[in-house]
Amino acid sequence: MVQFVLTRLLRAVITIAAVVTFAFVVLRMSGDPAQVMLGPDVPQESVDAFRRAWGLDQPLWVQYFAYLKSILTGDFGVSMRDKAPAIQLVLERVPATLQLTLPALFLKLLIGIPAGVYAALHRQSVTDRGVILASIIGFTIPSFVLGLLLVLIFSVTFGVLPSGGQDTWMHGILPTLTLSIGGIGILARFSRSAMIEVMGQPFIRTASAKGLKWREVVWGHALPNAAIPIVTIVGFMVGSLIAGAVVVESIFSWPGIGRLLVVSVTNRDLAVVQCILLIIAAAMVISNLVVDLLYGWLDPRLRAHVAH
Amino acid sequence: MSTQTPNLVELRDLKVAFDGVQVLHGINLDVAHGDALGLVGESGCGKSVTWLAALGLLPGKASVTGSVRLGGMELSTAPRPVLEKVRGKRIAMIFQDPSSSLNPVLRIGRQITEALAIHRGLTGEAARAEALRLMDMVGIPDPRRRFDQYSHEFSGGQCQRLMIAIALAGEPDLLIADEPTTALDATIQAQILDLLAELKRETGMALVFISHDLGAVSQVCESVCVMYAGRIVEQGTVDQLFSEPRHPYTRGLFDAIPRLHGTRERLIPIPGTVPNPRELPRGCAFSPRCPKASNFCHTNSPRLLLQPDGSSLACVHPVEVAGTGAGKARIFEEVMQ
Numbered sequence: 001m002v003q004f005v006l007t008r009l010l011r012a013v014i015t016i017a018a019v020v021t022f023a024f025v026v027l028r029m030s031g032d033p034a035q036v037m038l039g040p041d042v043p044q045e046s047v048d049a050f051r052r053a054w055g056l057d058q059p060l061w062v063q064y065f066a067y068l069k070s071i072l073t074g075d076f077g078v079s080m081r082d083k084a085p086a087i088q089l090v091l092e093r094v095p096a097t098l099q100l101t102l103p104a105l106f107l108k109l110l111i112g113i114p115a116g117v118y119a120a121l122h123r124q125s126v127t128d129r130g131v132i133l134a135s136i137i138g139f140t141i142p143s144f145v146l147g148l149l150l151v152l153i154f155s156v157t158f159g160v161l162p163s164g165g166q167d168t169w170m171h172g173i174l175p176t177l178t179l180s181i182g183g184i185g186i187l188a189r190f191s192r193s194a195m196i197e198v199m200g201q202p203f204i205r206t207a208s209a210k211g212l213k214w215r216e217v218v219w220g221h222a223l224p225n226a227a228i229p230i231v232t233i234v235g236f237m238v239g240s241l242i243a244g245a246v247v248v249e250s251i252f253s254w255p256g257i258g259r260l261l262v263v264s265v266t267n268r269d270l271a272v273v274q275c276i277l278l279i280i281a282a283a284m285v286i287s288n289l290v291v292d293l294l295y296g297w298l299d300p301r302l303r304a305h306v307a308h
Numbered sequence: 309m310s311t312q313t314p315n316l317v318e319l320r321d322l323k324v325a326f327d328g329v330q331v332l333h334g335i336n337l338d339v340a341h342g343d344a345l346g347l348v349g350e351s352g353c354g355k356s357v358t359w360l361a362a363l364g365l366l367p368g369k370a371s372v373t374g375s376v377r378l379g380g381m382e383l384s385t386a387p388r389p390v391l392e393k394v395r396g397k398r399i400a401m402i403f404q405d406p407s408s409s410l411n412p413v414l415r416i417g418r419q420i421t422e423a424l425a426i427h428r429g430l431t432g433e434a435a436r437a438e439a440l441r442l443m444d445m446v447g448i449p450d451p452r453r454r455f456d457q458y459s460h461e462f463s464g465g466q467c468q469r470l471m472i473a474i475a476l477a478g479e480p481d482l483l484i485a486d487e488p489t490t491a492l493d494a495t496i497q498a499q500i501l502d503l504l505a506e507l508k509r510e511t512g513m514a515l516v517f518i519s520h521d522l523g524a525v526s527q528v529c530e531s532v533c534v535m536y537a538g539r540i541v542e543q544g545t546v547d548q549l550f551s552e553p554r555h556p557y558t559r560g561l562f563d564a565i566p567r568l569h570g571t572r573e574r575l576i577p578i579p580g581t582v583p584n585p586r587e588l589p590r591g592c593a594f595s596p597r598c599p600k601a602s603n604f605c606h607t608n609s610p611r612l613l614l615q616p617d618g619s620s621l622a623c624v625h626p627v628e629v630a631g632t633g634a635g636k637a638r639i640f641e642e643v644m645q
Contacts, residue, residue: 123368202403203411208365209403210423210474211396214388220422224413300458301412 008292012285019281020071023274024064032056033268037080054080071278077271079264086271090257090279094242097249097256099172101241104179108237111180112187113230119188120195121218131188138185147178147251164253175252179245183237190233194226201225228298235291236284243280314379316341316481316514317362317399322374322384324354324361324538331585332357333538334374336612339482343514346525346546348561349535350582355518356404358535359484363399364391397427400475404487406467410459417455420474427478442473447503465496472503482514489524501527522561526550534558537583537593540612544619554619554626556598592623600625 034050051057055066070077076087112135119131141149154174155163162171198204199222207221208214237244246258253259257276264272296303315338324332332354339345347355360366362376362383376383378398383391395401403409411419420439424430430438436455443451446469448462459467468488475483485504489497505528508515519525525532525546532549534542534557542555553559560578567573580597583589591608595601604624612622 202405202409205365206403206409206471206474207411209363209395209401211392211394211426211478212422213392213426216422221411221414225411228413299413301460304458304460 004296005293008289012289015285016278016281020068020274020278021064023277024067025060027268027270027273028060028063031268033080033270036266036268067274076275076278079269079272081264081267081269081272086269086275089272090260090275093255093257093260096166096254097242097245097258100175100179100245100248100254100256103172103176104183105237105241107176107180108183108187109234112184113191115184116188116191116193117195117218117223117226120192120199123196128192131192135185135188139182139189140185141182143178143182143247144251146181147174147248150174150178151251164251166254171252171254175245175248175254178248178251187230187233187237191226191230194229195222198222198225224298228295231291231294231298235287235294238290239284239287242283243276315339316343316379318375318377319358319362320375320377322358322361322376323372324357324366325371327369329586331538332361335540337533337540339514339516341481341514342512343516343531344508344529345514345516346529346532347516347518347535348520348522348525348532350520352582352585353535354538355535356486359401359486359516359518363395363401363484364388365395365401396423396475396478396480398478398480399482399484400478400480401484401486402468402471402475402488405491406471406488407459407464407491409471410467412459415456415458416462416470420470420477423474423477439473439477442476443470445476445507446470446473447499448473463496464492465499468492468496468500469503472500472507476507476511479511480513482516483508484516484518486518487520488517489521490519497524504528522550522565534561537588538585539593539622540620541594541622542620543612544615544617548617548619552627552629554615554621554629555594555623556600556625556627557594559627560597598625600627 033054034047034056038046038050048057055063058066067077076085076090078084079086079089082089115131115135119128122128151163151174154161161174162168163174165171204217204222207217212220242257243261244258245254245256246261248254249256249258250262257279261273261276263269264276317337317339319335319337322332322335322337323330331352335354335358337345337358347358349355357366361370361372364372364383364386366372372384374384378394381390381394383394386394410416417436417439420442421430421435424435424438428438440451440455443454448454448466448469454462459470462470471488483504488504489500492500501524504515504517507513508528515528517525517528529546531545532543533540534549534555536557542549542553542558549558550562553562557578560576563576564578566575578597583593583596589596589606591604591606592598592601592610595605598605602625608624610622610624612620614620
């Protein structure tokens with residue numbers, strides 16, 4: 001068990017290191033922050049001075065090791081634009097993003113899983129077909145289309161909900177809906193197929209043959225088995241709580257991490273972009289780790305496998 | 309089959325169709341208290357479907373007609389709560405693949421105690437004690453330690469023993485054993501058969517043993533039904549059928565069994581294959597494979613008729629009775645080996 005956790009942890013560290021390196025190299029190869037920050041018409045001396053000030057005149061590998069050293073000591077650099085520590089700028093935006101992504105996650109779980117399970121238990125019924133159709137529509141519409149569609153309907157046509165900003169809770173409704181609909185569709189489809197698969201297993205017939213009530217067969221025998229694949233998908237959703245709203249925040253001018261990322265990439269604000277990518281990677285890796293541990297808890301066969 | 313005691317279960321004209329394709333063509337069958345009945349036939353002949361239908365365990369797309377009576381209670385039209393009270397309590401069932409018939413994520417102890425809770429109201433320590441007794445009774449060594457284990461920690465034979473323990477939890481009047489030894493290797497098969505025979509003796513419950521293995525059936529059953537393509541074609545006591553199989557299909561089943569003793573003879577397979585239920589031949593379903601079939605057989609479906617010796621037969625050109633006892637005894641002894 002200890003070995004299992006340690007190998008997973010090691011893998012997590014390697015993944016994060018890869019993301020950090022990749023982000024560092026790509027960002028530096030793909031554009032000059034000095035040009036973007038200072039504009040096109042500044043004299044060469046100013047550009048050189050800017051580069052010297054931020055260490056951009058150093059060879060790439062020197063910059064890279066300096067960067068590695070600083071993040072290992074907890075220093076994530078300073079924003080070239082705001083001159084404030086990057087980590088501070090990023091953390092300031094986390095609550096705003098969670099304000100959208102947490103309610104969206106609850107909606108996904110609350111609607112997606114029950115809809116999928118219900119559809120599986122009433123297979124081939126009108127409800128089942130309705131759930132399949134709705135979930136396909138839900139997860140195939142890209143969020144930038146869905147967001148604009150919702151704005152068009154609720155803000156432009158009916159004028160009942162605001163189309164952007166963060167002033168009241170009403171402002172959160174459309175972005176939260178936009179964020180959750182795709183996930184509801186994915187979870188519904190996944191829960192449905194997981195449940196159909198489990199309900200066809202011989203042990204479900206045994207449970208019925210035993211005289212258990214239908215409800216007990218579903219809750220006590222089928223769901224604990226169906227939970228194993230569902231947890232995988234939910235794990236991805238939890239992992240993207242922080243980073244999952246880039247497009248939606250941009251559409252609805254929501255001042256969260258996603259929007260900060262877009263703005264920082266445009267401005268070539270290296271420290272901020274790197275900091276956000278690091279946090280996104282860490283969130284994903286941690287949630288995957290938790291999912292791995294949950295598997296062991298849900299599935300005794302895996303637990304035995306790990307123990308050996 | 310005794311006529312004095314009222315029958316425990318009576319199936320009348322039981323028919324099953326999947327998506328409009330009929331797979332069971334009117335089964336009439338009685339099981340009396342304490343009976344041990346074998347149901348024999350090739351895969352897909354409807355032997356399992358008969359009892360899954362009787363207990364309402366077929367998937368929703370199956371349409372079931374006819375009557376299933378359990379001690380005066382009609383089950384075929386009974387609502388789900390009534391069936392739930394019958395399953396496990398009056399009629400229990402065990403299945404072919406014991407390892408996948410147990411829930412992989414629930415502890416074995418819980419899978420037994422939940423049956424004790426619904427059928428006998430036992431909970432807590434009482435349920436645990438009774439579950440341990442049942443595990444011991446079906447031959448699980450060290451039940452106290454194994455109570456909290458999961459199905460993957462047991463062998464296939466032990467899983468079938470646990471399935472039997474779950475089935476016994478409700479103290480049923482009838483146990484349906486649906487090919488309980490097919491997935492097990494030969495030595496374990498023999499142990500499970502012994503266990504079933506012993507439990508039947510001790511508890512007095514009736515047993516329906518579904519199998520394609522005539523030898524296994526002869527070990528635990530007193531009477532046998534042979535099924536072909538969704539119909540019963542021959543029915544009688546083990547002695548009658550094994551000494552004088554009358555239906556050409558039954559006869560074919562015996563001829564296809566390798567003999568352990570006597571001269572080495574070439575096995576005689578039944579030519580052809582089991583017909584697809586979608587395209588059953590006209591007349592007797594066995595006629596295309598039958599060496600004795602006449603034109604009549606290809607156009608008319610024979611009814612299952614009571615014979616003078618008490619057996620039943622659905623054939624107009626049955627295998628002739630050998631006459632002397634010598635031939636009879638030979639088959640019987642050799643199959644019983």
